[in-house]
Amino acid sequence: MTYLQRMLVGATLWVAAGTGAAIAAGSYDSGATDSVIKLGQTMPYSGPASAYSAIGRAEAAYFKMLNDKGGINGRKVELLSMDDAYSPAKTVEQVRRLAESDEVLAMFSILGTGPNIAVQKYLNLKKIPQLFPFSGASRWNDAAHFPWSTGSQPTYRTEGKIYAKWILANKPGARIAVITPAEEAGRDYLAGFKEGLGEHVDQIVSEAVYESTDPTVDSQIVKFKAAGADVLFNECTPKFAAQVIKKAAELGWKPQIILPAVSNSVGSVLKPAGLENAVGIVTGAYLKDPGDPRWADDPGMQQWRSWMKTYNAGADPADIFNVSGYTFAQMMELVLRRSGDDLTRANLMKQAESLDGVELPMLLPGIKLQMSPDQRTPIRQLQMARFNGTSWELFGDVLNE
Incomplete structure (x- = not known):
């Protein structure tokens, strides 16, 4: 069976x-x-x-x-x-x-x-x-x-807030693009993200959604590059998250990409996208990454x-x-x-x-x-991590919203 x-x-x-x-x-x-x-x-x-x-x-x-x-x-x-x-x-x-x-x-x-x-x-x-x-x-x-x-x-609202606060602290002048699925998960992420940005919400220069039945999200990524975004919240499920990373690389566009915890799998997302294209991406983690040598x-x-x-x-x-x-x-x-x-x-x-x-x-x-x-x-907690080409490297403290 x-x-x-x-x-x-x-x-x-x-x-x-x-x-x-x-x-x-x-x-x-x-x-x-x-x-x-x-x-x-x-x-x-x-x-x-x-x-x-x-x-x-x-x-x-x-x-x-x-x-x-x-x-x-x-x-x-x-x-x-x-x-x-x-x-x-x-x-x-x-x-x-x-x-x-x-x-x-x-x-x-x-x-x-x-x-x-x-x-x-x-x-x-x-x-x-x-x-x-x-x-x-x-x-x-x-x-x-x-x-x-x-x-x-961790709730998507909590996670979205954490990423927004990280952007404000580390890239205060960022021009931000956001892609989310056209479902409640995407709306939760976006609501938390905008709440975290607060008075800086106007730094979002482009937003897009996708349906799970769409073949690709290529057109959304072309739009984001044209808008001059230099930070991308790639809030997609694994198949589409990989497409976003790969398409950005094909366009020669190199924004700071943020991946949600639901799509930060090295095997299911970063490998299909090309590990070389994923270097520098950040995410929130609550589990130990099998590829991180610190856990050997x-x-x-x-x-x-x-x-x-x-x-x-x-x-x-x-x-x-x-x-x-x-x-x-x-x-x-x-x-x-x-x-x-x-x-x-x-x-x-x-x-x-x-x-x-x-x-x-x-x-x-x-x-x-x-x-x-x-x-x-x-x-209900996360720790930020950055991809080094092989595994996620943790940095900073364990965070609540």
Whole structure:
């Protein structure tokens, strides 16, 4: 069964006895029994955002590793990962199937802002946890309206503000161009970016959007060069982010390019764009870059490399999306571990909210999970990094908005 079809990954998490609200007889909602815990997910295994599918494969591989180590009191955790081709309509179809036919306990790490928005109201009405979506939209951090949803990574608004402030501090007279996708993720990034610029927002000399179905973004880059921009916020998904970098190089245009954290993969973005064309690009990071030599002796990186060789050997070790999947799977592992034998949806949410002050091996030093009942975004910090032709070099302090 291929990834373009329905993918079923059996997995079990090995845990030590109990830091959760465990009860001896076990308490279960649909999707959990004495022997099984079912999680659902959609991923773009096909379509314009298929580079992100590395995340789903990494999550599957992580759960396979945990399965080989034993289990949660003998329970098998099954991750049912479905292809939605980054199409919200397909996401709705697949999520309904996962909820109503497969009866999963929770949704985990659905990829994309549009796909997650398409199912958020449905999942909240059904009281099915929507945990750790791979999206930084601000709407995940809204416990009052969406009590069954959480965020995962720094919000796009926060990230946009950080980049704007970096520009003002380091290139105060910049003439700025911005390209964003025509969806909520792009609007969030742009809103945060403009808020960060404040009274300097008139330094944006050109803006453009693109649709995920567009073949290229070449015309937008030609427009930016003609506008005389010398800084470019390249807020695109991987395929288009690579196109932007490559087209700028073809035009002989050399602005300071800023990449968002969702598209700073060396393997999926910078290599297709040409590593020589990416030198000097800056980004925000919250994960350790596998290509950065500073982590060569880091225990977390060594553990990750060992896992990659054994469980994810066919994946590109330069692709940070494999670090993303590994880290998000660890977050889900913690929630299940802390839930103990109380495998109800309400307890899953309670345990997710308790992930405060938690360090994970592939998060950058100084960055910890920070969750509470009112704060649903676990990762809220970034550190700036610059590409040196081989890897990202960190600089400066860990930043909040």
